[in-house]
Amino acid sequence: MRLDNEETIELDIQPNEKLLVVWFFTKTITYSIATMFFVFMGLFFINTINLTSEDLKENKTEVIQIESSADTVEESSEKKIAHPFSIITDYWPWALSLVFLASILIQIYLIYLRKTFRYIITNRRVIFVGGILKRIERTIPYKKITDIQRSQNILERILGIWNVQVFTPGTASMQIGQTKAKAELNFDGLLNSEDVYEAINKHTQLN
Incomplete structure (x- = not known):
């Protein structure tokens, strides 16, 4: 200048440093919630694609293999019941860890931003x-x-x-x-x- x-x-x-408290509630938490949303939505769509591809493979297998055992039918039915949100319940600790890490990085960035x-x-x-x-x-x-x-x-x-x-x-x-x-x-x-x-x-x- x-x-x-x-x-x-x-x-x-x-x-003043007190501005960081305001930024924590208005920026860090907001961005962390947005990160959590995109992470969970990403997991949801990935699982949906995986379940769809598995269903297609099973349908092709059923057409080719007319004779199947009762165990195979039962296992196939269980897979079809799987819900797209199941991956969220399976990997939510990893997702929350990612969100927690993102919130720390955002707050560190804001600390240095205030100094500029x-x-x-x-x-x-x-x-x-x-x-x-x-x-x-x-x-x-x-x-x-x-x-x-x-x-x-x-x-x-x-x-x-x-x-x-x-x-x-x-x-x-x-x-x-x-x-x-x-x-x-x-x-x-x-x-x-x-x-x-x-x-x-x-x-x-x-x-």
Whole structure:
């Protein structure tokens, strides 16, 4: 990130570690449940294909071999009764282990992701920098800012952290009777949200 001529940094902060608690419930658990769903659905379809192929083989065998013993008939009937969900009951410990491992990896990724986040406020613009796999630098000059908001959900209220949203003409904030649009920039996990809000608001009014 390069500063323009006569541009100075007034605030350069990172989200508080408490944001990881919020991410655990909003991201880690959500992604883990999604992983579990896809794992179980994958097992279901694999078992369905296996059962279908076994049935086809048995049907061909019955056509070729007219004479079959009672034991073979009984065994064939038992196989036909097998349910596609049986593989889930057989391999659920492995599936849960995979989901548990995925949740750990996701949380580790989020821990390092938070460390890359920087919320920068200069005398000319607000800047967000962050990302691991893809580095993102997003900038909004003060003259383009139309609204600023501070917000908390229930969990953030318990943890004592705030979010500051910055809106531009393309992302107008919520009005009465309208749906809330997505903010252009989100500064999440702030303990000193008032300082951030006042700094942005001061420069926005001057521009």
